[in-house]
Amino acid sequence: MERRQFFQRALAGAATTLAAAGVSRSALAALPEPVIQTSPATAGPWTPPGVTGAGRPYNPVVTLNGWTLPFRMNNGVKEFHLIAEPVIREMAPGFNVNMWGYNGQSPGPTIEVVEGDKVRLFVTNRLPEATTIHWHGQRLPNGMDGVSGVNQPPIPVGKTYVYEFTAKRPGTFMYHPHADEMTQMAMGMMGFWVTHPRQKHPHINEVDRDYCFLLSAYDVEPGARTPNINTMLDFNIWSFNSRVYPGLDPLVARLNDRVRVRVGNLTMTNHPIHIHGIEFEVTGTDGGPVPPTARWPEVTTDIAVGQMRQLEFIADEPGDWAMHCHKSHHTMGAMGHDVPTMIGVDHRGLVQQIQRVVPDYMVMGERGMYDMKEMQMELPENTYPMMAGQGQFGPVGMGGMFTLLKVRDNQPAGDYSDPGDYKHPAGTVAFEYQGPTPEAVRPSVPAAATAAPNAALPSVRKPQGHNH
Numbered sequence: 001m002e003r004r005q006f007f008q009r010a011l012a013g014a015a016t017t018l019a020a021a022g023v024s025r026s027a028l029a030a031l032p033e034p035v036i037q038t039s040p041a042t043a044g045p046w047t048p049p050g051v052t053g054a055g056r057p058y059n060p061v062v063t064l065n066g067w068t069l070p071f072r073m074n075n076g077v078k079e080f081h082l083i084a085e086p087v088i089r090e091m092a093p094g095f096n097v098n099m100w101g102y103n104g105q106s107p108g109p110t111i112e113v114v115e116g117d118k119v120r121l122f123v124t125n126r127l128p129e130a131t132t133i134h135w136h137g138q139r140l141p142n143g144m145d146g147v148s149g150v151n152q153p154p155i156p157v158g159k160t161y162v163y164e165f166t167a168k169r170p171g172t173f174m175y176h177p178h179a180d181e182m183t184q185m186a187m188g189m190m191g192f193w194v195t196h197p198r199q200k201h202p203h204i205n206e207v208d209r210d211y212c213f214l215l216s217a218y219d220v221e222p223g224a225r226t227p228n229i230n231t232m233l234d235f236n237i238w239s240f241n242s243r244v245y246p247g248l249d250p251l252v253a254r255l256n257d258r259v260r261v262r263v264g265n266l267t268m269t270n271h272p273i274h275i276h277g278i279e280f281e282v283t284g285t286d287g288g289p290v291p292p293t294a295r296w297p298e299v300t301t302d303i304a305v306g307q308m309r310q311l312e313f314i315a316d317e318p319g320d321w322a323m324h325c326h327k328s329h330h331t332m333g334a335m336g337h338d339v340p341t342m343i344g345v346d347h348r349g350l351v352q353q354i355q356r357v358v359p360d361y362m363v364m365g366e367r368g369m370y371d372m373k374e375m376q377m378e379l380p381e382n383t384y385p386m387m388a389g390q391g392q393f394g395p396v397g398m399g400g401m402f403t404l405l406k407v408r409d410n411q412p413a414g415d416y417s418d419p420g421d422y423k424h425p426a427g428t429v430a431f432e433y434q435g436p437t438p439e440a441v442r443p444s445v446p447a448a449a450t451a452a453p454n455a456a457l458p459s460v461r462k463p464q465g466h467n468h
């Protein structure tokens, strides 16, 4: 915020100098002051001051655990300054990862403009290697598309390149490098872009809340701080905007708000995004708004690699509704992977023997993995628990790509702060049955069929292969 205020003051200062001197060769020729974000919290919606005209004001987007990049106007052009640089991203409290990002965070700031805006983006490379930015999904001159070697030379270390184009169509976009993509995207280089319609668009609803975030995945060995960039499939950290539950903020809505959630996928696999409690429609894709006659209701929609989707719904059910990727491995932390299955294995007597050799040895998952969420296992430094988060009824047992949609009848318009736990009306919470439970009547089965499963259970834990 200090940098932002400095930026605004610097802008005001530049205008004053210009007016006073009549000529200021440096004021508008210089690069816009880069704005750096130091917090991983969700920044409130950002409305540009004093910018008027068609399509303005618009209802600004809110980036989940992210922020929107301020710009300056220069002769009718919106100027932004992105700094590609190493950052430390707090993925959850106590879990910091060395990443590459933009302007202090990964992902980079959201760029938010209006259809027809002339945009100039300065990109300064403070990485240890060359980079570019590709403006994913945009209509633009070929030489602005950012593919290293094809459309432009790579931006050398320490240099600044300028991209200029008109934001031609309204919709949901992303930006990411197109130079050493494998490394740079595995390190967290990506950002969101929203172009609002210039006038009322027949296929674009006006909404009360407009959220956006990117799906990203990392491979960070427990205890390590830097992602393994050569991983192709075996990622262990699954995140919304480089943030994992319980580090993710909730999406907040007032009862009966129309809510849009824009999601872009820059991981190596697809993510079926599921929202509890309501039905939504996909109102926009990578290619633009979907005509209302082509939409259908869903509660889960798959977002493939490289795709963007706009989900829209009326938040007409109050409560704390889970919103998550439906791949169950994507809603847990790093410690859940490569653990041998222990269900049904009788450890009695074994633990004490092993602990003579390995004092910290613990049995995991003998009765399923649910105990893991309460287990006070000593974790390697800088790791977040496999299943975490505390709800009003106890441990949540989730991590990674999981957050809550909180709908409240008294949430003030424009208020994005966490309203706390939902207060359930009396008689609307699942409860324990107190009466006797009758035994189930089961068909009789041949003796061989019941004996076989036990005979097949492993009695020895075999060493587990690990291909890293």
Ligand SMILES: [Cu+2]
Residues within 6 Å of the ligand: 238, 270, 271, 272, 325, 326, 327, 330, 401
């Ligand atoms: Cu997923």
